[in-house]
Amino acid sequence: MNLIVAVDNNWGIGKDGGLLAHVPGDMKYFREMTTGKVVVMGRKTLESMPGKKGLPNRTNYVLTTKEDYAAEGCNIVHSEQGLFDAISQYEPDEVFLIGGAALYNAYYNLCDKLYITKMNADLGADTFIVNIDEDPDYKVTSESEVHSENGIDYKFCTYTKI
Numbered sequence: 001m002n003l004i005v006a007v008d009n010n011w012g013i014g015k016d017g018g019l020l021a022h023v024p025g026d027m028k029y030f031r032e033m034t035t036g037k038v039v040v041m042g043r044k045t046l047e048s049m050p051g052k053k054g055l056p057n058r059t060n061y062v063l064t065t066k067e068d069y070a071a072e073g074c075n076i077v078h079s080e081q082g083l084f085d086a087i088s089q090y091e092p093d094e095v096f097l098i099g100g101a102a103l104y105n106a107y108y109n110l111c112d113k114l115y116i117t118k119m120n121a122d123l124g125a126d127t128f129i130v131n132i133d134e135d136p137d138y139k140v141t142s143e144s145e146v147h148s149e150n151g152i153d154y155k156f157c158t159y160t161k162i
């Protein structure tokens, strides 16, 4: 499985149930990386999306404990085991963990590649992931040049499990 996330300087990823910033270049990168693939998310991340429905042109899996939960375009799973059973039918590199913090923090160490957009800013997050730079199991294997949009400098980093 892969992971894709955008973080600020504090490894913040969200605020008030939504994203920290509007960075069109990162949205495009996310779309390009995940289109045609399988995406896995928590119920809160799904509900932060427009229309609270699955992302188009992707196979969506949503994890929730809520029985009878339904969302347009989504496959619902109710437990970690249910999730792992469901995604075992796909090639691991076809599956992307797309958030939020609960899922990233629980499962990032099962991911071989972490596609992390680093925004060079303090964006006042209330939701964080662990600092991957402090995890000796991951190494930065590529890093883009710095882009700038809406006053935010950012770069695309790939971490690989070693």
Ligand SMILES: NC(=O)c1ccc[n+]([C@@H]2O[C@H](COP(=O)([O-])OP(=O)(O)OC[C@H]3O[C@@H](n4cnc5c(N)ncnc54)[C@H](OP(=O)(O)O)[C@@H]3O)[C@@H](O)[C@H]2O)c1
Pocket (backbone or CB within 6 Å): 004, 005, 006, 007, 012, 013, 014, 015, 016, 017, 018, 019, 020, 041, 042, 043, 044, 045, 046, 048, 063, 064, 065, 066, 077, 078, 079, 080, 098, 099, 100, 101, 102, 103, 104, 127
């Ligand atoms: N910067 C980024 O790239 C990025 C990406 C995605 C999300 N985000 C942000 O992250 C924030 C949301 O993160 P979050 O941590 O609050 O929520 P989340 O991870 O999206 O969803 C958490 C929910 O997932 C379900 N869940 C988690 N583990 C489960 C398990 N083992 N079994 C069954 N259900 C399970 C539970 O749903 P129930 O309560 O329904 O049981 C839980 O409340 C938002 O601010 C969002 O904008 C940022």
